[in-house]
Amino acid sequence: MLKNDDTIVAIATPSGYGAIAVIRISGNNSIKIIKKIFDSFSKNKIEKNSIQLGYIKYKNQLIDKVLIFLFKKPKSYTGEDIVEISCHGSIYIQNKLLSIILDQGARLANPGEFTLRAFLNGKIDLCQAESILDIVNSETFFSHKFAINQIRGNISILIRKLRKKIINLLSLIEFELDFSEENCNFINYLEFKKMLYNIIKKLKTLIRSFKIGNALKNGISVSIIGCPNVGKSTLFNKLLKYERSIVSNIAGTTRNYIEDSLIINGIKFRFIDTAGINNNTKDYIEKLGIKKTYSKIKKSDLILYVFDDFNEKFIFKKVKSLQEKYPKKKIFIIINKYDLIKKKIKPINYKKIFKISAKYGYGVNNLLSEITFFSKKITSLKERTIVITQTRHYESFKKAIFYLYKVKKNLSSISPEFLSIDIRTALDYLGKVTGEVTNEDILSNIFSKFCIGK
Ligand SMILES: Nc1nc2c(ncn2[C@@H]2O[C@H](COP(=O)(O)OP(=O)(O)OP(=O)(O)O)[C@@H](O)[C@H]2O)c(=O)[nH]1
Ligand SMILES: [Mg+2]
Incomplete structure (x- = not known):
């Protein structure tokens, strides 16, 4: 099972020397562990949300003067108790702190495990989890812009709206199914098709945005x-x-x-x-x-x-x-x-x-400006356009459209029972994007792309 209640630790900053480094601990024992090794300068207890300065000491060895950030559950990134240690960026100190915390019973976190826990504890949905990876990897104005929009949940909000509409259609079909023996029609087919078409249209706009999203994200x-x-x-x-x-x-x-x-x-x-x-x-x-x-x-x-x-x-x-x-x-x-x-x-x-x-550079700047001009054509967007950047989302939307089209085509010709199956399948595909419907394979695949410490 992916859901674990053990305590995990990782160095969250890039490996190597730096002014400071951050070590992150999440889980039930985070606070217990830090209490054993941290000597606070403050009179405040290491219990509630706070930032505290002090020494890390272990087996009579003074390791470093550090700042610790305490986040009590559920108001933390993972939804669990988190301690972040901001230490000096020496490789020795980082590794020493990591090994001390491991000695205290924590386990080394897997790639993306902090974010996975945030998802499993309902702090973020799957779309937002993926956008966290995108924001860490963003190199340009546009890749950052799309990632930050996704973190705010814009895609998730739209998907939830669409799912709600599809659930309404499903209830109409199931209503008809319940009364099928009485031979009466509750569905206004014309109206139903119109509603279906509007949902398909919205999904198609998202699919089209993928070309732009992909080009801007990957270049x-x-x-x-x-x-x-x-x-x-x-x-x-x-x-x-x-x-x-x-x-x-x-x-x-x-x-x-x-x-x-x-x-x-x-x-x-x-x-x-x-x-x-x-x-x-x-x-x-x-x-x-x-x-x-x-x-x-x-x-x-x-x-x-x-x-x-x-x-x-x-x-x-x-x-x-x-x-x-x-x-x-x-x-x-x-x-x-x-x-x-x-x-x-x-x-x-x-x-x-x-x-x-x-060789001599003649005409190259002009060529470059024409290339930039061409790129503007394929990347021009209205300010509030929602753009998808994940192949996973693109594939799910395509599948959802396929099943919705199937329903539209067969609306008056096949039994509501079969229509209901197709609508449910479309719903599942949309649910997979936000993580409302998911399985271990999908999650492992997504979170294995993260770095350790995120
Ligand atoms: N006079 C002149 N020579 C050029 C110019 N551009 C490239 N060359 C020369 O053309 C030769 C081939 O250049 P490359 O850039 O290696 O050509 P390429 O198309 O990459 O060749 P392949 O990799 O073999 O397919 C080199 O001797 C270059 O110096 C130019 O604008 N003017
Ligand atoms: Mg060449």
Whole structure:
């Protein structure tokens, strides 16, 4: 069982030296343990919520002068008695304190166990627990913004509202089921379908927001592709402003894709330098690299298709065939080595062309602003839009929609008994998002992604 009533301990701050470190204890014995090892300067008893300064002493050894924060249950992060020791950030002190507390009968916490306990004790729902991980990992303005909204419970509130509406529909169906032998209809099918449709519409909006949420959380992926030697790695380095990829005049220098990120105006971009596409190669390794290039193209939000000469027919053919393969992909055509090209460059088939010299930097800033502009289109949001960022939520919403559509389709043709099963399944999928419906596998999967001490 996941629910434990033993006392857990962990170092909550990153490993290594720092000005201070925090050691966290949660569970029934937290206060008993701290009383044995802490000598408070204050006259207040170590009983109620307080912050106290004092010494940690153990077996006649003075360990450190520390601050302790006492949070009595249920008004604590986990809903249990918590003691946080704020000690000096020496690795020796941190490890010593940890081993002393373990000696007193506490157990080392598993990853995410403090937050798991908060969830099991009803302090937060599952959505909020996941957002805590997101907020710890947030690197940009937007990833932070979505995580903080989720912590406030915006998604949970919406899901609870939708579940309430679905439960209303379910009660209508069950009412009809109870009186099925009397052959009378209680459901106004038209009205029922309308209500179902409104719920589906709301869920679909959430599903659509995932693309934005995912792009902003994990970064907008921009793949740099093209034939060998056109200057992809040179451009990659220029965009990142450091020599990340090896550049050489030998075709086939980049064998495997290389990825690095850059944050521009609060948005994270993941630039991917790829192996040059050479369809005639017999080299086994090069072929593997090219295969990976295609897999990256598939997952990218934007493709920078680089050429090193202005051959209108060739470029048109190449871009057309890529666009046919991936009709929804946005492709920017880049003519690199502009410093060497003497020809006049004009738009091809109304497609804008970027003239750059990656080596000397010409046109790269303009390209970067167009990339930023493109990202704004896919990330533009109304201020209060709820955005989902978790694949788990996305999958659950998709499943819920599937069952609600099934109900809508079969409303007047199948027995209310079956409709009721489908509505319940949809409800379960929504309940899984907030944790109203859950199981050990889901919880283990979520909390194993946390760090120890959170
Ligand atoms: N004159 C000029 N040379 C460039 C420019 N960009 C890249 N080069 C040169 O072109 C050669 C190939 O550059 P890379 O960046 O390694 O090309 P690549 O497309 O990554 O090549 P592969 O990894 O082999 O596919 C190097 O000698 C670069 O210095 C440019 O804008 N102008
Ligand atoms: Mg390269």
